[in-house]
Amino acid sequence: MGVEVSFCVVNTDQRELLVRCLDAIARERDALPFETEVLVLDNASTDGSAGAARHHPTTTEVVVLEQRRGKGENDSHLLQRARGRYCLLLNEDSELRPGATAALRDALLEHPRAAAAGARLLRPDGRVQPSAWRFPTPATAAIGALFLHRHFTVQSRGRGTRVVDWAQSAALMVRRQAARDIGWFDPQFFVYSDEVDFCKRLADAGWATLWVPGAEAVHHEQLSTGAVPERRIVELSRNRDRYMRKHHSLGAALVVRVLTAWAYVVRAAAAMVMPGHDPRRYWCHVTATLRPGRGEGLREAAHEFNRGGPTL
Structure with missing residues (x-):
């Protein structure tokens, strides 16, 4: 049996958060009964992130870029380099909670027509962060203009795994074969809306995206608050x-x-x-x-x- 899950982490100048992310991955790997690998792509950081990733005992491979690129392009790079049947895409500011990896994989095993599964995201203080939504349309924009989006657009609700339109890529497990079939992420989306487009193209190809509340990750939201x-x-x-x-x-x-x-x-x-x-x-x-x-x-x-x- 080959690699079952590839952890794919993209980092840009967030050494401390990256180490916390890798520490959480190490705890996950210790509890998993199948083979995994950990790929880290360092996006031309200047804070010693690449060295920290290389010296972390859980890291399998570090890709170091000399020039900064967009998140969609970087995620595609790791997906193409990975050996796993499933790839767990993680931001450097995402910290998996125990059992998240197994819960996401199990959800994809139970739903053979699902190509992606997103975790329930938590803020550092433990509050739940919206992490799955309906696809953007004029109708969802109208709902937002009426400030009813929490009731009709946000889909990350409930206690059970459910099909959603798209889930945030801060902690998103992807069926690698499906990603390859649709041509990976679109590099035209430098950052933001890259996962929306990705999930939309999966849906157009007949695949579903899941939201899995049994899998949790703390999202420090460095990208949005930096x-x-x-x-x-x-x-x-x-x-x-x-x-x-x-x-x-x-x-x-x-x-x-x-x-x-x-x-x-x-x-x-x-x-x-x-x-x-x-x-x-x-x-x-x-x-x-x-x-x-x-x-x-x-x-x-x-x-x-x-x-x-x-x-x-």
């Missing part, structure tokens, strides 16, 4: 729009822009009178949503880094 929030907002908005234009139409994309911007306008107005909220950040969302082709995002930040400019 530095340069304006660039992250630009990248989020442009890839939301890219997804809509790829899978729907320009008209549908325009409707989603307007409805999503409206929701952020309301949030910005509320933030002006609510303590602890930053209206400027919401206004950044408004402008980036209405004009997704403008501004500099994380892709441009990576290009600057690769040219020797400011770091991310």
Whole structure:
């Protein structure tokens, strides 16, 4: 019997979180009755992450990039390099809780037409974080504009494994053969919406995605709470729009822009009178949503880094 599960971790300048991620993987491996491997792709970090990964006893292989690339491209690289029948994609800021790997694999074994299974994500304080949703459409944007998304768009609810439209790739187990059949992740999605597009293409090919509450991972959300929030907002908005234009139409994309911007306008107005909220950040969302082709995002930040400019 060959490798059953490949743990695939992408890291960018988060050495401490990466070590915690690998520590959790080591605990998982010790409890599993089948063969596993651990692949770490270091995205041109400058904080010693690659060395920490190499010296960690659970690591099988470390891929070190000299130039920064997008998450979709990096996940595809690891999926193609992996030997496992299943690949557990992990952000460096994801920390598996005991039994998560077995629960995700068991769910895929029990559902032969499922190609991906997402874990229940927890915030560091233990609160549940939404981690599975319906695919973006003008209808879901309208639901968001009415602030009913928690009831009608979020699908990570309940106590049992369920079929969902898409699950977050912070802790997502993938059937490697299915990923290969659809052509891996689309590298046009530098970061954000990459897993939405991936799950949509799986669905179009007849595969399902599962949400598995029996598998839990603590998600430290480094990507969404780190530095340069304006660039992250630009990248989020442009890839939301890219997804809509790829899978729907320009008209549908325009409707989603307007409805999503409206929701952020309301949030910005509320933030002006609510303590602890930053209206400027919401206004950044408004402008980036209405004009997704403008501004500099994380892709441009990576290009600057690769040219020797400011770091991310």
